[in-house]
Amino acid sequence: MYSCYERPTNERPRLGGGCWCSVGLIIAMIACPGSAYGQNRLKVVGTTTMITDLARQIAGDDADVSGIMRPGEDPHIYEVRPRDVQLIAGADLLLANGLHLESTLGHVITNNTEGATVVLLAETPRITPLQSEKLHGAPDPHCWFNVTYFRVFAERTRDALVKIDPNHADGYRQRATSYLAELDELHNWVRQEISRVPREQRVMVTSHDAFQYFGEAYDIDVFAVIGISTEQQPKPRDLTRLASIVRERHVKALFIETSVSQTLNTIVTKIAKTTGAKIGGTLYSDSLGPPDSPAGTYIGMVRENVKTVVRALQ
Ligand SMILES: [Zn+2]
Incomplete structure (x- = not known):
């Protein structure tokens, strides 16, 4: 007789606010x-x-x-x-x-x-x-x-x-x-690549707030149209604030994402247009790319994102 699994008491499962x-x-x-x-x-x-x-x-x-x-x-x-x-x-x-x-x-x-x-x-x-x-x-x-x-x-x-x-x-x-x-x-490699972007230019603006851990780990300031869940709706005051940040920080490029709605990405594109910034590319946020693509693995996905970010912000 053996135990298949013993769930430690500090790992109480909770998904979606539900109770397990x-x-x-x-x-x-x-x-x-x-x-x-x-x-x-x-x-x-x-x-x-x-x-x-x-x-x-x-x-x-x-x-x-x-x-x-x-x-x-x-x-x-x-x-x-x-x-x-x-x-x-x-x-x-x-x-x-x-x-x-x-x-x-x-x-x-x-x-x-x-x-x-x-x-x-x-x-x-x-x-x-x-x-x-x-x-x-x-x-x-x-x-x-x-x-x-x-x-x-x-x-x-x-x-x-x-x-x-x-x-x-x-x-x-x-x-x-x-x-x-x-x-x-x-x-x-990520640390090395990001260090090629001067600190004052390390500002990422994305569709939803998926890159705070990335920013914390690799010393980049991160802002997004909406919060950590794509269930949220963008608020006009958040968009105004975001446009101000883009202007004040002279942000060169904003990023859209592969796994969020077209509506959200369109908002990012509009902010880019009104502020004179460009769209720096598409980031993989909550999902990998197709299996045969360069972003088809976790390691490939991170590499593709970093290449896109460095290219756009340098
Ligand atoms: Zn997300």
Whole structure:
């Protein structure tokens, strides 16, 4: 007899403001159907495209990894599909961001993961959530843009895989070690690239407020049309304030995003026109690019964003 997962008491799951308390703090299992202990390989499900990529990097061929969201989809307003319930119900390990990012999936995960391991990767004492100014101090979920925080995601994914599927522990550990080294290299590369932009020119204006962790980690001032969730509506006074910032700080370029509404991106374009700034390019915020594109992995996505930012602000 063994335990598939023991959820630490400081990792109480909470998605979308919902309560998962019925799941209980500790889930002990006698058997893990469909896991690597049986005939089938471990089934891992990731919510966002960043998390699914991470799971694939570490699981390798030792587990089956499926993703819920597709490239370009907005996690804040994700519309749950019928197949998601089946996917989630079949998971041995469910990896989510947490901090209310996957708000629409919260109840589906709560109701369909009994006996599975659920890890909310951003909800750990090792990550200090930023508070949203525009959303009454709600925790900002976009911590993957600090590469050292994504490193924490990677370590927690490795640890969960090793714990649930110890027969493949060596493989999980080896792949994690090499992936963590790639993340360290990426973090240093981002710092180096951003340092090429003079400090006074390091001002990013984007569609929604997804880059505060990026700004904090790499010393850039970040402003956005709306707050941390794309459910919010832009307010006229925020737009006026943003235009003032663009003028006062002599911001060279504003950025639109791939996973937000066209309406929001149009507002950014209008602010650029009225202030004389240009559109510096399109950033990947809450979703990776298509699988075969340069931004089809987390590392590729960060590199593409940084190239776009440096090119536009230099
Ligand atoms: Zn977002």
